Amino acid sequence: MTLETKKNAFIELGKFLSQFSEAENTQKKDVLGNAVFFDSFVDLIHLSQSHNGWYTPEQVYYAVQSWTNALTAENLNTWLNAYDFTNVKPKKIALILAGNIPLVGFHDFLSVLVTGHDVLVKTSSNDQHLLPFLAKYLIHIAPELANKITFTEGKLENFDAVIATGSNNTARYFEYYFKDKPSIIRKSRNSVAILNGEETKEQLIALGEDIFRYFGLGCRNVSKLFVPKGYNFDAFFEAIFEYQDIIKYEKYANNYDYNKAVFLMSNFKLLDNGFLTIKEDNSHASPISSVFYEYYENLADLEKRLDSEADNIQCIVSNNLVKNSVAFGQTQQPKLWDYADNTDTISFLLIT
Template sequence: MTLDERKTAFVELGKFLSQFSENNTSQKEGVLCNDLFFDDFINLIKLSQSHNGWFTKEQVYFAAQSWADALTSQNLDKWLNEYDFENVQPKTVGLILAGNIPLVGFHDFLSVLISGHRALVKTSSNDQLLLPFLAKYIVAVEPRFKDYIPFTEGKLEGFDAVIATGSNNTARYFEYYFKNKPSIIRKNRNSAAVLTGNESKEELVQLGEDILRYFGLGCRNVSKLFIPEGYDFTPFWEAVYEYRDIIQYEKYANNYDYNKAVFLMSNFKILDNGFLTIKEDSSYSSPISSLFYEYYTNTDTLKAKLEDEKDQIQCIVGNISGENSVAFGQTQKPQLWDYADNVDTIAFLSKI
């Protein structure tokens, strides 16, 4: 297959996914293979929560729409035009995927296939259904992909390179096990927001999306605030109150109750609005339903701190410059060229 043929297949996938949203799911004219896949995908979305309690219909629909928005001809061309695939020799790339949010491993899957390689995929036990379904759709649209997308439940074998995502503990295992292969190994990361106190209500509402989308389970979810001395939390609380219904979801509510109790029994000083707790803490990784904050006095000093600790940070929200900076409300809508951990996956795949 040529690069254009591979891109065409993923554009068709984008068109297929564009039909599914929480408030308006309907078939569109001209979408390939709808007769085979449309109803089955609706049923899969309905069943997702029974396989992973965090994968509510709302969250899966959001993930599907995000990828529908990304998989356009214009986006694929903008993403790939700067790379040279002329000398790429097809290799087998093992993918060990995370499962914290729906389709979190799709970018790696897309990157391997669009580069002309074969993807040997090991899904997370928390997300075993969505990606294999989309792989079947890709094969239906472009049958030549059939031998390029094997899935495995066991040990990875017969691969030339690997992209693996896991915790800091599993990353040490990955680094040892894959030490003789070209690899990208991803560890724990969290995202932060830098506030000045001059944010508009709209920006703070959008920050609530960055914090609470996917229940805060993603590495791109904001889990830490940097705020100036004397910061008034009142506008923040008023803005995020828009997301109060999240406490109606049992798994989230259980985490809220548990983590709040732990904080209180430990005599930690916290702020609380009934569905989100805020605690002063130097760590980036806050528990589900909680948010950490830290004061800063000087923007230049803060920038230096963020640079020193960049290996812990996925992205930074706010009106602050830098390669990881993201606009309010956009953390869970990354562009195709927004690489996890700032490691250029396509450049890696172009050279193996």
């Protein structure tokens, strides 16, 4: 199976996904497999919340549209043209996937297949349906993939390398259990934003997207703000008021009530707008419905600190205040070449 054949299968998948949005699901005549898969995928999107209460149709549609934007010929070529695939010896790569946000493991799945390996997938109990459905679509488009894709609910066996994603606690288990296998072990990470008080209202509204998308459950969600001494949060709260409807979702509201109560009982000073609390705290990892903040005095010193903490940080959002920062509102729109934990998955797979 050639690289072009594999790329074309994923391009067709991108075209299929392009038919689905929160505003409207519309069949396109030139999309392959609609007779078999279109209605079933609509049903799956709306059933996803029954499988995982955080997977609302809005959030699943957003994930689908993100992959629609990524799976184009231009993006796949830009990404893959940087690598040499000529000497790949196909192996079986095991994936242990997270389930915090919809299709969070799709990039690893794509990377394994496009490099010519076979994939053995153990999905998270929180996301057991979306990826297997897309795999069935790919096999329908390119039947040669049938022997290259396996899903398992049991113990992983007979594989050559592993990519595993989990918490810091599970990562220690993975590192021990897979010590004799080539591996990428991903741990918990968080994203931060740096403000200087000169952000426009539009940028702060976009920052709300980085905070609230997927209810803040992703490693690319901003959970910590760095602000200059004396920073006034009024403009921030005014901008993010656009996201007030998030409190209408029961699971989020329950977390808001619980975490706010815990903070207040501990006599922490809070700023609160009725759907988000912000608390001064040195940690990067804030609970759902809360964002931590910390004051800084010197940007150069802050950048050095964040460099030293790079293993705990997924994204840094700012208005170009530090190198390699992500623009406001863009954390949940990574490019194919924006690797999780800054670990080049394709390079790992090519030398495994």
